[in-house]
Amino acid sequence: xxxxxxxxxxxxxxxxxxxxxxxxxxxxTLVVLGGxxxxxxxxxxxxxxxxxxxxxxxxxxxxxxxxxxxxLNIRLFLVAEVFILVxxxxxxxxxxxxxxxxxxIKLLATVYTDVFRGxxxxxxxxxxxxxxxxxxxxxxxxxxxxxxxxxxxxxxxAYVAEVxxxxxxxxxxTQWASGRAVGLSYGQTMxxxxxxxxxxxxxxxxxxxxxxxxxxxxxxxxxxxxxALRVAQIDSGRTFAFTGYVVAAAFFIVATIPLAxxxxxxxxxxxxxxxxxxx
Amino acid sequence: MLRADAVRKSFGANEVLKGISLEIAAGEVVxxxxxxxxxxxxxxxxLNLLEQVDDGDIWLDDREITDPRADADAVRREIGIVFQxxxxxxxxxxxQNIMLGPVKAGGQTRDAARGxxxxxxxxxxxxxxxxxYPDALSGGQQQRVALVRAIAMQPRILLxxxxxxxxxxMLVGEVLDVIRDLRRDGMTIVxxxxxxxxxxxxxxxxxxxxxxxxxxxxPPEQLFTAPRSPRTAEFLxxxxx
Numbered sequence: 001x002x003x004x005x006x007x008x009x010x011x012x013x014x015x016x017x018x019x020x021x022x023x024x025x026x027x028x029t030l031v032v033l034g035g036x037x038x039x040x041x042x043x044x045x046x047x048x049x050x051x052x053x054x055x056x057x058x059x060x061x062x063x064x065x066x067x068x069x070x071x072l073n074i075r076l077f078l079v080a081e082v083f084i085l086v087x088x089x090x091x092x093x094x095x096x097x098x099x100x101x102x103x104x105i106k107l108l109a110t111v112y113t114d115v116f117r118g119x120x121x122x123x124x125x126x127x128x129x130x131x132x133x134x135x136x137x138x139x140x141x142x143x144x145x146x147x148x149x150x151x152x153x154x155x156x157x158a159y160v161a162e163v164x165x166x167x168x169x170x171x172x173x174t175q176w177a178s179g180r181a182v183g184l185s186y187g188q189t190m191x192x193x194x195x196x197x198x199x200x201x202x203x204x205x206x207x208x209x210x211x212x213x214x215x216x217x218x219x220x221x222x223x224x225x226x227x228a229l230r231v232a233q234i235d236s237g238r239t240f241a242f243t244g245y246v247v248a249a250a251f252f253i254v255a256t257i258p259l260a261x262x263x264x265x266x267x268x269x270x271x272x273x274x275x276x277x278x279x
Numbered sequence: 280m281l282r283a284d285a286v287r288k289s290f291g292a293n294e295v296l297k298g299i300s301l302e303i304a305a306g307e308v309v310x311x312x313x314x315x316x317x318x319x320x321x322x323x324x325x326l327n328l329l330e331q332v333d334d335g336d337i338w339l340d341d342r343e344i345t346d347p348r349a350d351a352d353a354v355r356r357e358i359g360i361v362f363q364x365x366x367x368x369x370x371x372x373x374x375q376n377i378m379l380g381p382v383k384a385g386g387q388t389r390d391a392a393r394g395x396x397x398x399x400x401x402x403x404x405x406x407x408x409x410x411x412y413p414d415a416l417s418g419g420q421q422q423r424v425a426l427v428r429a430i431a432m433q434p435r436i437l438l439x440x441x442x443x444x445x446x447x448x449m450l451v452g453e454v455l456d457v458i459r460d461l462r463r464d465g466m467t468i469v470x471x472x473x474x475x476x477x478x479x480x481x482x483x484x485x486x487x488x489x490x491x492x493x494x495x496x497x498p499p500e501q502l503f504t505a506p507r508s509p510r511t512a513e514f515l516x517x518x519x520x
Contacts, residue, residue, distance in 0.1 A: 007334040
């Protein structure tokens with residue numbers, strides 16, 4: 001059956017309203033961004049800023065070197081990420097399990113999160129990067145790469161554990177009851193029922209931490225790893241300009257975008273599956 | 280007072296409402312009956328503008344509320360709805376659940392809204408639960424609070440979407456009592472229900488829905504005892520105990 005005239009009129013109106021809203025969005029964006037661009041490029045110091053920060057020729061020169069160094073950031077991130085997830089899940093579960101026998105371990109886990117969440121990451125990097133080799137212990141890694149991974153894991157493990165713990169605690173007790181009711185053990189309920197829901201619920205803050213981790217791989221330049229920021233620093237020391245930093249920044253930004261889109265995709269997919277909502 | 284005219288609604292390829300028309304007079308209690316999937320809930324959600332109709336009009340007095348220019352928030356302040364699953368706000372106490380609408384959307388002072396909440400809770404025998412949180416209440420208590428939360432906005436029409444279907448049979452009675460009281464106070468009510476004997480008792484009119492259309496409608500004494508449509512008769516035979 002074809003729609004009534006009244007319905008056609010409604011749809012016309014809704015289309016018109018959608019177009020009008022779209023137009024307002026475009027105009028306001030142009031005004032704000034265009035205005036900002038004009039103010040910045042017309043400012044008296046702009047030519048110098050452009051030369052120092054946004055010199056295309058310098059950017060082209062430094063690009064391959066930064067790109068090569070950035071590969072180190074990626075590897076650091078990927079390896080640390082795996083360890084962080086293992087540490088975080090373990091710590092989060094230890095902290096929520098209601099087992100009196102685990103009391104000393106639970107205390108340890110609490111102290112761990114308190115200490116490492118409270119310590120600036122750069123200090124953890126210093127302590128691990130310079131302190132651990134100074135111990136001169138047999139079996140301790142001396143490679144800067146692994147020391148860097150350990151430092152980041154210690155620091156981020158604490159953050160991510162707290163995010164996961166919040167997620168686990170936010171799952172309604174009826175989910176525990178249902179899991180136990182179909183015959184699952186505590187551990188099986190945690191693994192198959194609660195954790196999957198908890199991770200979905202905290203996906204956005206988890207992503208925040210992972211993006212933050214990608215950026216904080218740059219902190220490892222301070223213990224002598226020649227990653228993207230370090231390369232930019234060295235270049236800056238030679239050219240007395242900062243374009244290298246901007247190039248490095250661009251790499252960090254671009255690297256976080258796929259992760260953000262992937263999380264969006266996962267979120268929308270689970271919404272669609274579970275609520276029949278389509279956004 | 281409320282009039283639906285040839286309302287259509289599809290979800291994807293599934294056409295749930297196929298041009299349903301119904302008029303509800305002020306003070307009338309109308310019960311929608313019909314099998315699950317016959318469109319009762321969807322129809323109620325359309326009346327309250329929780330769903331956008333695909334075609335047809337809904338009029339509240341002389342306002343066409345399906346017009347995209349209509350103020351949906353204002354319409355919903357006049358048409359209350361209570362859901363099957365209670366849908367109380369779990370992070371608010373019973374009292375706060377009831378006060379939220381009157382304070383934020385109704386512009387009442389907190390004190391006035393609190394007074395109203397306590398008065399309404401007293402009427403349903405839950406005065407002592409004002410400070411409790413929804414999870415601490417039984418299903419019947421939660422649903423009564425949900426009813427009061429809708430009434431606190433002083434709507435002109437109340438839509439009830441199978442509000443006893445999720446309840447233990449022991450708890451259904453206490454919820455139905457609240458509806459009886461509302462009816463006595465002259466509230467206009469449209470309710471989807473599977474409680475045939477209750478529908479027979481309180482309804483001024485029964486509407487039997489099948490396949491997204493009104494199959495038959497009439498006063499309960501006629502519809503329940505002498506249905507005109509064979510489909511109605513068949514449905515009633517299956518649901519009469």
